[in-house]
Amino acid sequence: MFTHHSSAFILKRQDFKEYDKLLTIYSEKEGKIEVVARGTRKIQSKLAGHLEPFALVDLMVAQGKYHDRVTGSTILKNFEHLKSNFERIALATYFNESVDHLTRLHQTDQQTFDLIKEAYSALDHYNQKREDDFKRQVLIVLSFLLRLLSLQGFQPSFKNCFYCQRGIKEEQNFISYSQLSIICPACRKNEDNLETISPTTLKVLRLMSQERFSSLKINNLDDLIFGEIREVVNKILQAVSEREIKSAKMIEDLV
Ligand SMILES: [Zn+2]
Numbered sequence: 001m002f003t004h005h006s007s008a009f010i011l012k013r014q015d016f017k018e019y020d021k022l023l024t025i026y027s028e029k030e031g032k033i034e035v036v037a038r039g040t041r042k043i044q045s046k047l048a049g050h051l052e053p054f055a056l057v058d059l060m061v062a063q064g065k066y067h068d069r070v071t072g073s074t075i076l077k078n079f080e081h082l083k084s085n086f087e088r089i090a091l092a093t094y095f096n097e098s099v100d101h102l103t104r105l106h107q108t109d110q111q112t113f114d115l116i117k118e119a120y121s122a123l124d125h126y127n128q129k130r131e132d133d134f135k136r137q138v139l140i141v142l143s144f145l146l147r148l149l150s151l152q153g154f155q156p157s158f159k160n161c162f163y164c165q166r167g168i169k170e171e172q173n174f175i176s177y178s179q180l181s182i183i184c185p186a187c188r189k190n191e192d193n194l195e196t197i198s199p200t201t202l203k204v205l206r207l208m209s210q211e212r213f214s215s216l217k218i219n220n221l222d223d224l225i226f227g228e229i230r231e232v233v234n235k236i237l238q239a240v241s242e243r244e245i246k247s248a249k250m251i252e253d254l255v
């Protein structure tokens with residue numbers, strides 16, 4: 001029987017057969033794959049404790065006829081603060097679901113693996129003192145998702161108009177979810193169903209697409225703008241994955 005090791009993040013767990021779990025994992029060596037963990041629904045299972053989400057695990061996987069299966073696991077890094085309260089768990093769940101929706105099976109990509117690790121670390125290290133802390137954490141997670149979109153080849157254009165290619169000015173512009181781009185007022189006639197986007201939201205989205213966003217300070221972000229940012233990113237994620245991100249509702253209930 002062929003077995004191999006790989007560092008991985010567990011994105012999703014589903015019940016499978018009577019006692020098993022089907023895990024969707026993002027592994028360093030193989031990208032996103034599905035593996036079966038046998039017997040993990042039995043109370044005395046030794047494996048179960050090491051197959052929780054929000055940890056970096058080292059998995060031993062054996063090749064199977066229909067599904068590969070987990071034969072051993074060790075926790076390499078436990079992101080403890082990430083599980084320290086309901087808000088963080090909701091955010092990490094939302095992040096995991098989005099990663100699952102945006103990535104395809106069996107596509108190894110070191111940059112995506114590193115980005116997941118970076119996102120977990122950023123949330124884990126976030127110093128929870130300020131009142132607007134949750135707002136800030138939501139923005140950090142959304143910024144990682146924008147970067148993940150780019151890695152998967154869906155870079156939304158927030159700088160130039162899709163039709164005329166001119167630089168977007170500071171005015172009321174439009175967004176096209178089919179083109180994943182901003183459309184200037186002069187070109188809005190080219191497309192039906194465009195939605196408006198405010199200049200401030202656009203400015204923050206540009207900042208959020210940058211790698212160093214988690215170290216940037218954004219002060220006094222208006223609730224309306226914050227709401228518009230969440231809506232835009234969620235609609236982009238849905239347009240790309242053609243699926244609803246179910247856990248987005250949990251975030252909306254918490255803000
Ligand atoms: Zn234009």
